[in-house]
Amino acid sequence: MNNYQSFLDLFLKHLEEYRSHLNSKSPKELYEPENYILSLGGKRLRPLLALIACDLFDKDPKLALNSALSVELFHNFSLIHDDILDAAPLRRNKETVHEKWNTNIAILSGDVMLVKAKQVLEHYDFKEFKKLNILINKTAIEVCEGQQHDMNFESMDNVHVTNYIDMITNKTAVLLGCSLKMGAINANAKEEDQTNLYAFGKHLGVAFQLMDDLLDAFATDQKKFGKQIGGDIMANKKTFLFLKAQELASEKQNKELLKLMKTKDPQKKVEGVLTIYDTLNIKKICQQEADVHTLQAIDFLNKVNGNASKKENLKKYAKELLNRQA
Amino acid sequence: MNNYQSFLDLFLKHLEEYRSHLNSKSPKELYEPENYILSLGGKRLRPLLALIACDLFDKDPKLALNSALSVELFHNFSLIHDDILDAAPLRRNKETVHEKWNTNIAILSGDVMLVKAKQVLEHYDFKEFKKLNILINKTAIEVCEGQQHDMNFESMDNVHVTNYIDMITNKTAVLLGCSLKMGAINANAKEEDQTNLYAFGKHLGVAFQLMDDLLDAFATDQKKFGKQIGGDIMANKKTFLFLKAQELASEKQNKELLKLMKTKDPQKKVEGVLTIYDTLNIKKICQQEADVHTLQAIDFLNKVNGNASKKENLKKYAKELLNRQA
CATH class of the missing domain: 1.10.600.10 (Farnesyl Diphosphate Synthase)
Incomplete structure (x- = not known):
């Protein structure tokens, strides 16, 4: 890095x-x-x-x-x-x-x-x-x-995973696309290259946020992660993990999830939710979703008519950021 | 109008x-x-x-x-x-x-x-x-x-009248100057004309705010004024009137002003402060200060190389606004 x-x-x-x-x-x-x-x-x-x-x-x-x-x-x-x-x-x-x-x-x-x-x-x-x-x-x-x-x-009960992806795209990902495109504008790059770089940044941003959601639940080194592990679960945040779990859960598991959201004891809550996540293989599904966006990002970067070795450098940097503590 | x-x-x-x-x-x-x-x-x-x-x-x-x-x-x-x-x-x-x-x-x-x-x-x-x-x-x-x-x-005890004029210049007057200058830019007017129109708007804005302060204390027709008469006094607002009164007041009058600021009864407070304003001739002084800015505004407008009869119209409009309920 x-x-x-x-x-x-x-x-x-x-x-x-x-x-x-x-x-x-x-x-x-x-x-x-x-x-x-x-x-x-x-x-x-x-x-x-x-x-x-x-x-x-x-x-x-x-x-x-x-x-x-x-x-x-x-x-x-x-x-x-x-x-x-x-x-x-x-x-x-x-x-x-x-x-x-x-x-x-x-x-x-x-x-x-x-x-x-x-x-x-x-x-x-x-x-x-x-x-x-x-x-x-x-x-x-x-x-x-x-x-x-x-x-x-x-305050919504019916948030779908796609709503969540749209939300993080706007809330965090587009600013990465914007940052890259601004630099491309300063370089007087072709319109097409600006657009592809923007899309690279946007998909990368979605992948970052998904990895962040994942680490919030599954990071093993709190110091390295820099935030409290399980913080999203404690705060009942509707992350990708939670929404995906809701989507895949049986009726019984969904009742259990809703019960856990009301649980006061934070340790019990985090452990309970993580058990459901494990049963439903949520960690892997989230990782896969992040991978999809990373691959899309790389596809867009590949299309950019820029210096080839510098593009490779940027790919390496992006992957390092994504894997920082996974 | x-x-x-x-x-x-x-x-x-x-x-x-x-x-x-x-x-x-x-x-x-x-x-x-x-x-x-x-x-x-x-x-x-x-x-x-x-x-x-x-x-x-x-x-x-x-x-x-x-x-x-x-x-x-x-x-x-x-x-x-x-x-x-x-x-x-x-x-x-x-x-x-x-x-x-x-x-x-x-x-x-x-x-x-x-x-x-x-x-x-x-x-x-x-x-x-x-x-x-x-x-x-x-x-x-x-x-x-x-x-x-x-x-x-x-929360400041030592606000000077000039600080107040600077404050209202920024808080309200420059946006009038800006509005006029934007229109002048759209008309592709000369730089000098843009600047003079801006200054016209800025001084007019200061005059407006001073008249607003004045009406807040002395308006006779609450419906026409549209706000509660005496509202600034009740809220202990450091308006031009109040700061000028503080500046001109004797030691005894200043003590009385400070005492009135702590008075709970709104009617007693407004009447007391207005009595001091009357004694110190604050209404006239505020009107004169507004007139100074109006005259400065008109001076700047006179310098603008615009359509003469339209300039007269604008002067008339500005004066009507200033005198709306004085």
Whole structure:
């Protein structure tokens, strides 16, 4: 995964430069939360994808630095607002913005970040600026729609697995496609190549989310996973695993599942649900579904007219990310 | 004020057309609140200003219809989020979005409207699109900054009248300047004319807010005013009137003001504060401050190289709005 260290360094330097201007800005209640959430780290996957995509066409990845910053700002805006919606106390083991400050400040500083995600694109010329904006506007709306569907699922009894795939496609996957396509636009790649890279990112994003669902239930190394194992089960989250289990379960198993959802004892709940998952072979089915999307992703990447060895590198990187702890 | 009825009709038709697409969109939790807040009416001042500005240069006002829609969407996004921040139960005598649905839906549907305020500009060509985006991005950030300053003032003891003018300039006045400048951009007006029209709108916006502060305390016809008279005083709002009174008050009067702020009985509070305002001649001072900004506004409008009789019309309209119930 160290392949792209130089791109990561490039982006982090650009981000530092951007952040250095935030300290002096007023009112500090708006800009400190932005600086804070940008300091929390993470893989910086989305900005990396923008640089990688640009480089794939043998163009200077620096051309995509402001696209990279744009998607990172957008992603972090969505984290601030989503954390309010989810009433989440922690983000990357640190206090969320609405906890550290308050909800009003989290709403408003998120709003500003959403605007700035577009504003940093003003560095590009007219045509590039418009293409990038059309893409990020469309993506931003899809992300919000995905988030709303996710909230709706909480109180719905009849969520189908396909609804779930649609939801995660919008909520998380399209932003990966968007990041790659922005880099391709910066590289002035052909329309067709932009579209194929976008589809690569989108399917990869679905595969990532499915693997994340899987690890949440089956990871063996909590430290490596970074989140509480069984967290989704404890929270009655309608993940792929749960919905697939509901779909395949006998009447008796479904009654048991519903009973377990109401169980107060978290250990008993997790163990009970995992037993049903095991009986129904849910782990393997989820893995297979992720594989389908990974293969689709790779198919789209193969169609891209980019530097062949760089494409191989990107495939390797994608697979490493997917298998990070499976 | 009926001068611009044809422009209003033009805009309302365009808005209806836009709203008609919202009904079929999913998830409905995101689009019903948008449709709802856009249905609440209002003067539609900002979109009107965009059309008026375009027409001022003898260009078809229809050219500015998407700019007009953009500022109206932005304005309504800010209303949804501000109503959360202010915990306001009512907006134009109807339930606010967070009351009618919930805070999560209000956050997310506001986010989508903020994105769509930019998206509707995609109808314009590359150059126009970028110019309009640069302007609305800058304005959006200023509006958020103004809102944050306004919230900060609540817990500050040392707010100066100039801080207040700066705050209302950002929170409300720049969006009027922005609306006019967008229309001027659509008319392909000279840079200098765009700048002067923006300044006209900004100073007019400050004058409007000062008159609003004044009416909140001194309006005689509650129905005509549309809000509860004395509402700002009851809520201890640091308006121009209050801050100016603090500045001019004797030590004894200041103690009395602070005592009145803690008074529970609303009638006693309003009467007490109004007595101090009267003693200090605050109504006249506020009117004079509004006049200064109105005159500055008119000066900037005079410099604009637009159709002379249309400029006169706009001046008349601005004055009518300012004097609506003084």
